[in-house]
Amino acid sequence: MPAKILVVDDEAAIRRLLRNTLVRAGYAVVEAEDGRDALRQASVEQPSAVLLDLGLPDRDGLSLIPLLRKQGEAVVLVVSARDAVEEKVTALDLGAEDYVTKPFDSEELLARLRVALRHRGVADATEKTVERGDLRIDLDRRVVTRAGEEVHLTRKEHDVLAMLTRHIGRIVTHDRLLAGCWGGDEDPRVEYLRIVIRNLRQKLEAPGPVGSVIANELGVGYRLRADG
Structure with missing residues (x-):
């Protein structure tokens, strides 16, 4: 079974771009357009990874990171237009695996996703x-x-x-x-x-x-x- 990726973004064009990129790379994809839907999809679908935008219509994406991590074993990669250092550090400290800034290179994003999935469920030690x-x-x-x-x-x-x-x-x-x-x-x-x-x-x-x-x-x- 291909790894399942949850894409959380309120922009349909970005979700479509990410879906096409991920499907071509062999992943299964589910989508959510806001925080509430993201938590529901994460609970039902149990994805291997979440690509998370921070600028969601119903809540700040940062607040979702610890909630998503509690719901399952999915790793969280932030994919956001926010490029402030403070945002990146906060996301990583909250438990995000990585932080990719929009606009992003599709191949680099896939490479970082592969690294994150390799570490899924494996203790550093x-x-x-x-x-x-x-x-x-x-x-x-x-x-x-x-x-x-x-x-x-x-x-x-x-x-x-x-x-x-x-x-x-x-x-x-x-x-x-x-x-x-x-x-x-x-x-x-x-x-x-x-x-x-x-x-x-x-x-x-x-x-x-x-x-x-x-x-x-x-x-x-x-x-x-x-x-x-």
């Missing part, structure tokens, strides 16, 4: 080893290799990379990274995190125009790319 291209990250042994050669990382670099790896393909906000990797240390700052990310990029990325291993979600956080 079960992912012990991740391979991305010639990069191999062994979380249990705290060993990182690139093209077979071990990459020497500091303790803090290991901590940040491990957290990004456990959420590969998904945005991890600055606050979550600081809380998870600096813990009780005094006065953790985003500037410290930026230094660690810069060092990781220098150590992990091969020379040449191959694209960044760690993507920067401006003002929100970082994401270890799942492709590569």
Whole structure:
């Protein structure tokens, strides 16, 4: 059975675009045009994922995120024209898996949906080893290799990379990274995190125009790319 996706958007043209995109990719699709219908459809249809607009006619889509997550195992991807950093951080903190800004590229949206579905129902801690291209990250042994050669990382670099790896393909906000990797240390700052990310990029990325291993979600956080 194909994975079922619930599309929640009050604009018929957007729902039609998303339906056509998803059906071509092999998904089953159900639709809702407001928050009330979204909750009903989620309860009845039990979708694998929800593509959620925030500007709904009867309520703010942000308020739906925790409700949708309580109703089943569906992952929630926000697809919204709102591009403020605060909106993105709030959505992610409420439990959204990812945040895609309109207008969106259909292929990128599908790629992010595939990543979200791979993580559906799987605890982060079960992912012990991740391979991305010639990069191999062994979380249990705290060993990182690139093209077979071990990459020497500091303790803090290991901590940040491990957290990004456990959420590969998904945005991890600055606050979550600081809380998870600096813990009780005094006065953790985003500037410290930026230094660690810069060092990781220098150590992990091969020379040449191959694209960044760690993507920067401006003002929100970082994401270890799942492709590569």
